[in-house]
Amino acid sequence: MAFELPALPYATDALEPHIDKMTMEIHHGKHHQAYVDNLNKALAGSEGENKKIEDLLASISKYPPAVRNNGGGYYNHTLYWSVMSPNGGSKPSGELSSAIDQAFGSFEEFKRKFAEAGTTRFGSGWAWLTVDSTGNLQISSTPNQDNPLMDIAEVKGTPLLGMDVWEHAYYLKYQNKRPDYITAFWNVVNWDAVADRHMKGKK
Ligand code: MN3
Secondary structure, three states: OOOOOOOOOOOOOOOOOOOOHHHHHHHHHHHHHHHHHHHHHHHOOOHHHHOOHHHHHHOHHHOOHHHHHHHHHHHHHHHHHHOEOOOOOOOOOHHHHHHHHHHHOOHHHHHHHHHHHHHHOOOOEEEEEEEOOOOOEEEEEEEOOOOOOOOOOOOOOEEEEEEEOOHHHOHHHHOOOHHHHHHHHHHHEOHHHHHHHHHHHOO
16 A cells, blocks of 8 residues: 555645745655655565554654655655645634643744744754643754654654755745745644644644
8 A cells, every 4th residue: 555645735826925836836746746656665565565654653763764764755744735724824722822832931932943943953854843742842853854753753742833944845935045934934834733733642
């Protein structure tokens, strides 16, 4: 049972002007597709072939680098599309809002720390908001296509929000100005989807 590229939950131009159409086309159609294809190739004929992606990631240290890189790439991008929306922006409400205030002091302070995690990640990687096994929210960043579900992650937990800071996520529109992409990202965050992941992830 091979992994498949999930359809984008909106049109490729739906996140304009914050994330441009050509970036979305290449990012989803070429980059994400390549992670899917290479994950399937790396797993072909092995015992990992029939595992759920979450189970693969939880024991990723036992797999070759190609499974780590492409399994992460497959999972991370699927999450990334789902936590953005053309109707995004504003701020979280309800229980997630209280949890963010409790963990970081305020929503503004959360945004500052999350943006900092993305800005200071050297080279390619991701910024994360996760809920850990004790129900606490944490901000972290990972290199390359690693993520907090992996047994090798420094900060482990269930990812609620992931922001891609690879140059391919922003270079066509923002060139080397990663902070401008991060500022724009807040306009498309789908807080309903993040809150839903929080409800399911905090146990
Ligand atoms: Mn990417």
